[in-house]
Amino acid sequence: MKKLLTLSALACSALVPTAMAFAEEVNVYSYRQPFLVEPMFNEFTKETGIKVNVKFAKKGLAETLAREGDLSPADVILTVDISRLAELTKQDLVQKVDSPVLESNIPAQYQDTENEWFALTTRTRSVYSSRDRVGRLGDDFTYADLAKPEFKGKICTRSGKHPYNVSLVSSMIAHHGEAETKEWLEGLKANLARKPQGNDRAQVKAIKEGLCDVALGNSYYLGKMVNDKEQKAWADAVYINFPNQNAEGTHVNISGMAMAKYSPNKENAQKLMEFLSADTAQSMYAEVNYEYPVKEGVKPSELVASWGEFKSDAVSLDDIASYHSAAIRLLDEVKFDL
Structure with missing residues (x-):
């Protein structure tokens, strides 16, 4: 019995450190x-x-x-x-x-x-532009400009309902209201070179291939493409632009x-x-x-810093989040992805 009690005590003592280690997770x-x-x-x-x-x-x-x-x-x-x-x-x-x-x-x-x-x-929701056909977009360029007739058939983007684009649309509502944002979405859709598809990198590839001249995309994808042997040529074909520099700032x-x-x-x-x-x-x-x-x-x-400094939109992301349902509704109303 004494031997059994000793073995039991040893077993319990062996479990204590394990339990303590497990707790530290x-x-x-x-x-x-x-x-x-x-x-x-x-x-x-x-x-x-x-x-x-x-x-x-x-x-x-x-x-x-x-x-x-x-x-x-x-x-x-x-x-x-x-x-x-x-x-x-x-x-x-x-x-x-x-x-x-x-x-x-x-x-x-x-x-x-x-x-x-x-x-x-x-990360910014930037606009990429063709180096050869467009060049850099100036500080006076805005997201609203994407709906102008001069960009007819020249824009590529992923699905309007992707969270990255929904957030951008939400920020447009926060600044300009639903009516103006819906009008902007209609103009943007009319300027698309193709039906929304693919991811952000696919839009830059499309610029490289001449399918479009400008595209919406998150900033960090440029860094990823620059450091990808197969995609570096896509990155070399575009400039990254930060819209709304003379307005509320980049989203x-x-x-x-x-x-x-x-x-x-x-x-x-x-x-x-x-x-x-x-x-x-x-x-x-x-x-x-x-x-x-x-x-x-x-x-x-160092690479990101080389893209230059920019003014970011100061609107609270809490406010932007509050407009997400409205953004999705507007995207449905204009049938953006169809």
């Missing part, structure tokens, strides 16, 4: 790709000893969280675009995080007024994060969120994915 649900976030998670673990477990997905995270309910293991959610962050808050899948560190690192424009989501990086979208509503590791989740908003992770984001760091004082990569 954080679970992430991510739309962001492994190559981008895993180096940051490794650095976080190195600094804190907290293990990061990641579930990667291309779509459906909101549905997964809703299905899992209060049994969900998710602590932190990483996603792109304000519309996806707004979806999480609207469905009550995230919780408020009160953190002086996050408040200090992230400008108010790029965080939820209720502290339910926070931006990590920014800026974000990648961001939120704490899951039923986070089982809240303290570790907050530590990870604070780490991702600080200098080390912000610099890694800038160098790896050609996005703009959200934290002031952290420089973009």
Whole structure:
């Protein structure tokens, strides 16, 4: 009996460190790709000893969280675009995080007024133009100009209902109202060189092939194409332009994060969120994915900096998110993708 008790005690003592190690973890649900976030998670673990477990997905995270309910293991959610962050808050899948560190690192424009989501990086919704046939678009060029007759048959874009374009349309509503935005969408559609299709890189390829002269696209794709042997020729065929420089500024979208509503590791989740908003992770984001760091004082990569400085739209992303339903309705009304 004494031997059995001793063996039992040894077994229990062996489990204690394992349980403690298991407690020092954080679970992430991510739309962001492994190559981008895993180096940051490794650095976080190195600094804190907290293990990061990641579930990667291309779509459906909101549905997964809703299905899992209060049994969900998710602590932190990483996603792109304000519309996806707004979806999480609207469905009550995230919780408020009160953190002086996050408040200090992230400008108010790029965080939820209720502290339910926070931006990590920014990217512009730029206009690419053919170097040979168009040249650079000046500071007086605006998104509204895309609806002018001079661009008839010269514009390429991905689906109007893609979140990146929905956010742009939402920003147009925020500044100009629904009636004027609908008129703009009708003009933009009339100027398309082809039916909306493909991704942002495909639009730049279309410019290279002479199918169109200008295209909407996120800024960081230019960095990706420049560093892709097969796509560098596409990038070399275009200029990147930042519209609305003499108006309200270029539309800026974000990648961001939120704490899951039923986070089982809240303290570790907050530590990870604070780490991702600080200098080390912000610099890694800038160098790896050609996005703009959200934290002031952290420089973009040398390549991104070479594209030049620009004025960004100061409208709150909270305000833009509030117009997403209206944006989708207008896109349907003008049958933009048909």
